[in-house]
Amino acid sequence: MLEIDGISKRFGSTVALDGMSLTVRPGELYGFVGANGAGKTTTMRIALGVLAADAGEVRLGGRPLDAASRRRIGYMPEERGLYPRMAVGTQLRYLAELRGRSAAQAREAADRWTERLELAERRGDEVQRLSLGNQQRVQLAAALVAEPDVLVLDEPFSGLDPMAVDVMSEVLRERRDAGAPVVFSSHQLELVERLCDRVGIVRAGRLVAEGAVAELRDASAAEVVVDAPHAPPGWADAVPGVARARAAEGGTVLTLTDASETTLGAVLDAARRTGPVHEFRRRRPTLAEIYRDAVAEEAAA
Amino acid sequence: MSLRPVLLIARREFASRVRGKAFVVGTLVVLVLLGAYAAVLATLASDDDTARVGVTGPAVALTGPLERAAPAQGLTLTVVPEPDVAAGEAAVRAGDLDALVGGDAARPRVFVESEPDAALERTIVAATTAVARDAYLAGRGVDPAALDAAVAESGPVVVAAEAPDPQAGQRLGLGLAGAFLLFFSIQSYGAMVAQGVVEEKASRVVEIVLSSVRPWQLLLGKVLGLGAVGLLQLVVLGGAGLAVAGAAGVLVADVGLVSTLVSVLVWYLLGFALYATVFAAAGSLVSRQEDTQSVLSPVTIFVLLGFVVGFNLLTYDARGTAITVLSLLPPFSPLFMPARIALGVAPVGQVVLAFVLTIAFTAGVLALGGRIYANSVLRTGARVSLREALGRRAPERAGDR
Secondary structure (H helix, E strand, O other), X not given: OEEEEEXXXXXXXXXXXXXXXXXXXXXXXXXXXXOOOOOHHHHHHHHOOOOOOOEEEEEEOOEEOOHHHHOOEEEEOOOOOOOOOOEHHHHHHHHHHHOOOOHHHHHHHXXXXXXXXXXXXXXXXXXXXXXXXXXXXXXXXHHHOOOOOEEEEEOOOOXXXXXXXXXXXXXXXXXXXXXXXXXXXXOOHHHHHHHOOEEEEEEOOEEEEEEOHHHHHHHOOOEEEEEOOOOOOOOOOOOOOEEEEEEEOXXXXXXXXXXXXXXXXXXXXXXXXXXXXXXXXXXXXXXXHHHHHHHHHHHHO | OOHHHHHHHHHHHHHHHHOOHHHHHHHHHHHHHHHHHXXXXXXXXXXXXXXXXXXXXXXXXXXXXXXXXXXXXXXXEEEEEOOOHHHHHHHHXXXXXXEEEEOOOOOOXXXXXXXXXXXXXXXXXXXXXXXXXXXXXXXXXXXXXHXXXXXXXOOOOOOOOOOOOOOHHHHHHHHHHHHHHXXXXXXXXXXXXXXXXXXXXXXXXXXXXXXXXXXXXXXXXXXXXXXXXXXXXXXXXXXXXXXXXXXXXXXXXXXXHHHHHHHHHHHHHHHHHHHHHHHHHHHOOOOOHHHHHHHHHHHHHHHXXXXXXXXXXXHHOOOOHHHHXXXXXXXXXXXXXXXXXXXXXXXXXXXXXXXXXXXXXXXHXXXXXXXXXXXXXXXXXXXXXXXXXXXXXXXXXXXXX
C-alpha cells in the first residue's frame, strides 16, 4: 500500500502541493488526473525522493519511504530520459543494478523486457539510434526492469503509438493483478476511465475528488434525460427538486437536487402531463464531465 | 549497501570513457606528441656541436691547437688537411667542411659558407691565441709546455656545505613534468565530469538515476569513475615518459624517483577530488552543453593562471617565498607540492601542512559542491544562480511541477 499523507511543497512563492493525500492499495490501478501544474508531477517526484517535501510523509506498507524501499518503486518520469550513447541492453541492466538487482537478475530482466516490448533486435543499439516510439518502450522497460513492487508512472501513455498503448495497458493490468499498487497520471480520461479501479482528481495541489469511477458518478449531481416531444420550453422549471434544465442529448437534461423516488416521480409525472414520453433515464456523467465539474466547483469556491 | 551504487556508477563512467574511441585516440595522440617532444629535446641536447675544419698551407700548424681548444668550447672537432685553398673552399661549398683555415697560423684566413658557428669561431680564436702566445713565449726562452703544466696545477678547491645533488636536473625535470601532467589531467578530466553532469541533465536521465540513488552517490561515483580514467591515462603517459627517459639514460631509478611517483599519485587523487567536485557543481548549474563553457571558464582560467605563475616560479626559484606560499594554498597544492617534493625543496612540515589544508579544503568543497549539485541537478531551463543553488530549499521554476 502506497500512502501519500498530507504532503505540501512550495517553490518560492508558488504553492505546488497543499496537503496532498492519497492511498493506492495493493492490486489497485489508480488514475491521477488534473490540469497541467495541478501538482501531479511534484507529488510523484516527492514519492520517489527526487524532491523533498516541506511537510507530510510518504509511506509504503505503513513504513516511511527510505532509500532502500524507494528502489522497489518503478518510476517513469514525465521528462523522459536515458543515456543517449548507451546501448539498450547495457542501459537496462545498469538501471536494474542501480536499483539493487544482482547482475544476473538484471541481465535476465533486461532480456525478458526487451523481448516483451519487441526491442530484442535493438538490444545492442545506442538509445539515440532508436525511433522516438522505441525510445518510449525502452523508457517503460527501464521502469519495469528492476521488478518493482510498486509502479509510479508520470504520463506513461503520452507519445505512445496505439500498439504501445495496448502493451502498456496490458502491463499495468498485469502488475495490478500481481498485487502491486500502480498509480499513473494521464490526460487521456477515457483511458483512465477504462483502466483504473480508482481515480483521484487533483486541483491546485490538493485532491478534490477520489474514488472508483462508478462511485464518483453516483456521487455527482443527479441528472435525468427526458425526451418528451410535445413538452413546451420551461415545462420542468416549476417541478420541485429540479435545479437546472437544459436542452441536450435529444431532449431535456434536468439537474436534480436529489435522486430520491419522490423527486424522480414528480419529474416523470410532469413530463407525462405534456404528452408522450419517449425516453426517461438517469444520466451518468463521464469521467471527463466529473473532472470538469470538480475543477470548476473548486474554481468557483 | 550504499557503496554498491557508487561503484556501479563509477564503473559505468569508467567503461563508457575507456571504451570510447576518444580515450584511446586521445591517449595515443598525447603519447605521440610527448614522444616527438622528447625526440626534439634529445636532439637539441645531444647536438653538442660537431664540426669539420679543413687546414691548408702554414695553417696546418693549427691542427694541434685546434684539437686541444675544441673540448673547452663543447665542440667535437675533426681537423682535415686540405691539399690547397681551392680544394678546401670547394669542400666548404659542398658542405663537406664547416670551415677552411688557411694562410698564416697566427692570422689565418677562415673561409665559411656564410657565418661561422659561434663555438667554432671561439675555438679558432683560442687556437690562434695559443699559437701566438707559444711563439711569443718561445721567443723569450720560456717553455710553453712548462707554463701550461704550472697553470694546470692552480685553481681553487671548492668545499660545499651540502653535498651537490647529482640528480638535480632529473628532479627538476620530474617535478615539472609531474606538475604539467597533473594540471593537464585535472583540467581535462574535471571538464569531463562537468560534461557528464550536463549530459545527464540535458538528457533528463538524471531523474531516473536519482530516483534510485542519492545525489552524493551519483556525484561520488562520477568523480571516482572519471578519476580512475584520468589516473589510467596519467599512468600510461607517465609510464611511457619514464620508460623513454630511462632508455635515453636521462633518468636514474632510485629511492627519490619512487617517492616522487608516489607523491604525484597521492596528490593527483586529492587534486582530482577537489577540482572534479568544483567542476561537477559548476556543471550542475546549466542544462545544455552549449552553456557548459560559460560556467567552467572561471574555474579553468583561475587554475590556468595559477599554474602558469607557479610553473614559472618553480623553474625560477623553487625555494622562493612566492612558490612556497602558492604550494601551501589548497587549490594549488596538488599542482606544485609534488614538484617541490621532487625537487627536494619542501620541508616535511610544509608537506604535512599542505596535505592537511588540502584535505580540509577538499572536504569543504565536497560538502558545498555536493549541496550545489543536489540542489541544481534536477532543475532545467535557465541557469541556476549560485544563491539559489546554495539555499537549503531552492525554489524551482513553477513549470516544473
